[in-house]
Each structure stands twice: as C-alpha cells, then as structure tokens.
Amino acid sequence: MNTDAQRQKKTGASYGYLNLPKGVSVYSPDPGKRTLLDFLPYEVTDEKHPDRNDDLEIAVPGSLWYKRPFKIHRNVGVDNDAVVCLASIGKKCPICEYRAKRIREGADKEETDTMKQSMRNLYVVIPLDSKKYEEEPHIWDMSWWLFQSLLNDELEEDEAYEVFPDLEEGLTLKIRFDSKTIGKSQPFAEASRIDFAERDEQYTEEILEDVPNLDEVLTILSYEALHSKFFEMDDEDNDDEKDDEKDDEDKEAKPRRKKKTVKKVEKEEEEPEEESEEEPEEEEEKPKPSRRKKKTAEKSDDNKCPHGHKFGTDFEDKDECDDCDSWNDCIEEKERAG
Numbered sequence: 001m002n003t004d005a006q007r008q009k010k011t012g013a014s015y016g017y018l019n020l021p022k023g024v025s026v027y028s029p030d031p032g033k034r035t036l037l038d039f040l041p042y043e044v045t046d047e048k049h050p051d052r053n054d055d056l057e058i059a060v061p062g063s064l065w066y067k068r069p070f071k072i073h074r075n076v077g078v079d080n081d082a083v084v085c086l087a088s089i090g091k092k093c094p095i096c097e098y099r100a101k102r103i104r105e106g107a108d109k110e111e112t113d114t115m116k117q118s119m120r121n122l123y124v125v126i127p128l129d130s131k132k133y134e135e136e137p138h139i140w141d142m143s144w145w146l147f148q149s150l151l152n153d154e155l156e157e158d159e160a161y162e163v164f165p166d167l168e169e170g171l172t173l174k175i176r177f178d179s180k181t182i183g184k185s186q187p188f189a190e191a192s193r194i195d196f197a198e199r200d201e202q203y204t205e206e207i208l209e210d211v212p213n214l215d216e217v218l219t220i221l222s223y224e225a226l227h228s229k230f231f232e233m234d235d236e237d238n239d240d241e242k243d244d245e246k247d248d249e250d251k252e253a254k255p256r257r258k259k260k261t262v263k264k265v266e267k268e269e270e271e272p273e274e275e276s277e278e279e280p281e282e283e284e285e286k287p288k289p290s291r292r293k294k295k296t297a298e299k300s301d302d303n304k305c306p307h308g309h310k311f312g313t314d315f316e317d318k319d320e321c322d323d324c325d326s327w328n329d330c331i332e333e334k335e336r337a338g
Contacts, residue, residue, distance in 0.1 A: 017072065017084050017219045018141060021212045027125055027138035031179035031187040036128035038172055038199060039165040040137060040207065041066045046215040048090040066124075066165035067148070068214035071117040077229045084220045085117050094227040119144035122214045128172065137210050139217065147175075147191045154194050161196045167203045171196040304329065 020026070029035055041064035044052075050069040051059035059065040070088035073095045074080075086093035099115040123140040127133035142148070155162055164171040174197055177189035221229065305311040306326060312333030314321075324330070 016082055018139065019217050019219050020139065021217065024212050025133075025138050027127060027133060027140040029142075029175070029177045029189040029191075030132075031177060031189040033189075034174065034176045035130070036172055036174055037140075038126040038128060038170065038203075039066050040124045040126065040203065040211050041165050041167065042068075042124055042211045042214050043208065044215060045213060046089070049215065050088065064167075064208075068122040068218075069119065069144070070122070070218060071119055073115060073117060075114060076226075077232050081229070083226060083229065084218050086220065086223060086226065087117070088218070089220060092223065094223060095230050098230070121148050122217065124211050124214065137207075137212065139212060139214070146189065150191045150194060154196075164196060167205065167207070170199055170202065172199045173197075304333075 018026070044059050044061055044063055044065050047061055049059040049061075049065070051065060051067070054060055057063060071085040072082050073085055073093075074082050076083045076095070085096065087096060095115050096117070099112050102115075103112050120141060120143055123142070124137050125140045126135055126137055128135060161171065163169050164173060174195040175191050176193040178192040179187045180190045181187050304326060305314070306324065311326070312330055321330075
C-alpha cells in the first residue's frame with residue numbers, strides 16, 4: 001500500500017484543530033444532563049508530554065495515560081479561529097511572545113486578555129447508556145476549568161479513585177453537567193458533580209487497538225504559519241517582515257482581526273459539537289475557587305516568585321500569575337532563559 005493510501009486509511013474528519021482518526025467521533029456533553037463515562041488510557045508517544053514525570057513514571061513514552069493537556073488561542077486571524085498554542089509542545093509561540101511584548105509596553109488588560117491561552121484536555125471516553133452515542137471510544141475535548149479542575153478535587157479527596165482509567169480495575173464516572181451561559185451565548189456544559197462507581201465490565205488490552213493516540217490528533221501549525229495567521233500575512237509579506245525585523249518600526253506591527261458581524265454563519269456538518277462549550281472565555285478567565293484552601297509556598301531566597309513557583313518557568317501556568325506584581329520580571333527571565 002502506498003503512503004498516500006495509508007494516510008487516507010488512517011485519517012478521518014478534520015474538526016478545527018482536531019484531526020480525527022478514521023472511524024473515531026467526538027463526544028460532547030449536553031448542558032443540564034447527567035452522563036456515564038468510562039475513561040480509557042492511551043499509549044503516550046510524545047517525548048514532551050505536558051504531564052510527563054519520570055520519577056512517578058507518569059506520561060512517559062510507552063506508558064499508558066488518560067489525558068492529553070494542551071492550550072489554545074481563540075479568535076486568531078480574520079476568521080477568528082481557535083489554534084493550538086505552540087507552548088503545548090514545548091516550543092515558542094508567536095502569539096504568547098506578542099502578548100508578553102504588549103504587556104511590557106503597558107497595554108490594557110482587555111487587549112492582552114484576547115491573546116491569553118485557554119487550557120484544555122483531550123480524553124478517550126466510552127459513553128454508556130446513551131441514546132446519542134455508541135458505546136465505543138470517542139475523543140472528548142474539554143476546557144480544563146469545566147471538568148478537570150473538579151476531577152482533580154475529587155482525586156485529592158480520595159486517592160483510591162485514581163485507578164478510574166485503568167483497563168482492568170477502572171471505575172465508571174457518573175458526571176452531572178450544569179447548563180451555563182455567558183451573556184447571550186449558547187448554553188455550555190460545566191461539570192458540577194462527579195461520582196465513581198464500579199464498572200459493569202472491565203476491558204482487556206485488545207481495546208487499545210481502537211483507542212486513538214491523543215498525541216497525534218492535534219493540528220499544530222509551525223511557528224511561521226501561526227505567525228502569519230495571527231498577523232494575517234501571505235508568504236511574501238512574511239518574507240518581507242523577516243527582512244525588516246531589525247527595523248524598529250516593524251516591531252509596531254499589530255495583528256489584524258476581522259470585525260465580528262451580527263449575521264451568524266451556519267456551522268458546517270463537520271464542525272464539532274464542542275463549539276457551544278468553547279464560548280465561555282470569561283468563565284475560564286475567572287475560575288471558581290477550589291473547594292480546598294490553596295497552600296501558599298514560602299518564598300525562598302533563590303526564587304524570586306512571591307508565590308513559591310519557578311520564577312521565569314511557570315509564567316502564565318498558575319492562578320496567581322494574572323495579578324502578580326513580578327509579572328514583567330518573570331516574562332523577561334523566561335525570555336532570557338529561551
């Protein structure tokens with residue numbers, strides 16, 4: 001079989017930044033409903049998996065893990081697309097760089113917030129007792145704040161539940177989703193309660209053949225392509241800008257964005273149902289507090305971070321970053337470290 005035929009056999013539909021394997025569908029929870037889900041692990045292949053912990057043997061290549069964290073930027077380019085932030089794969093991101101530059105220049109928070117990252121996770125789930133979905137592996141793309149945050153709280157309460165995605169000893173998750181809205185947006189689902197129950201049946205390793213590799217389904221643009229899309233330049237314009245980067249005037253370039261119109265554009269059939277959940281940008285900006293009190297790490301002499309995180313490393317990854325007085329210094333330290 002030639003290379004192109006192999007590619008077509010493996011490739012299914014394209015949904016925004018998701019490149020689904022053939023035969024795999026997207027799962028999207030209904031606002032205001034309850035659901036039963038079995039979570040399945042996938043074999044990690046990404047050397048720079050965001051959850052990787054060699055000491056605990058978590059998310060190391062060849063191991064089984066249940067989620068693939070990533071970050072996106074919304075409303076990019078004239079078409080207001082959502083794109084994967086290159087920081088998701090440990091690379092420099094032109095949007096993050098431009099945002100940091102504007103923050104240093106004293107730009108309004110309203111402007112810089114439009115370029116902020118949104119944290120999300122991919123999961124492989126099997127919906128149970130559903131009239132809408134077959135009992136087979138689906139890819140679930142969900143905001144960190146609308147599900148994983150609550151799940152983390154539950155796992156902290158009882159570590160015995162951490163076995164939930166295991167093939168042979170796993171648990172079924174009973175999830176209640178509230179219906180939320182922001183302004184005039186469509187309702188979106190937010191997990192408000194998670195219960196763990198024994199599975200009716202466990203799984204064997206054979207099912208891993210049907211589990212998609214979550215490290216391979218994200219459509220990730222190159223630095224150059226993302227830069228061009230953000231500033232809406234064609235290849236010729238991009239080459240000219242590279243030649244002029246030494247010129248101070250070039251640094252004043254700003255991203256061009258299409259003004260939103262009142263008229264709605266019909267969704268194509270190939271658009272994911274996840275879109276209703278992607279509306280709540282403001283919800284993600286102001287996450288509800290955890291049910292547990294957050295511990296405040298003591299400030300050490302060799303760490304300039306006032307919150308005990310890694311100065312110049314954990315920039316924008318922690319809740320305290322938004323209102324931190326050391327923001328600008330942390331940005332500069334991260335840029336010096338490369």
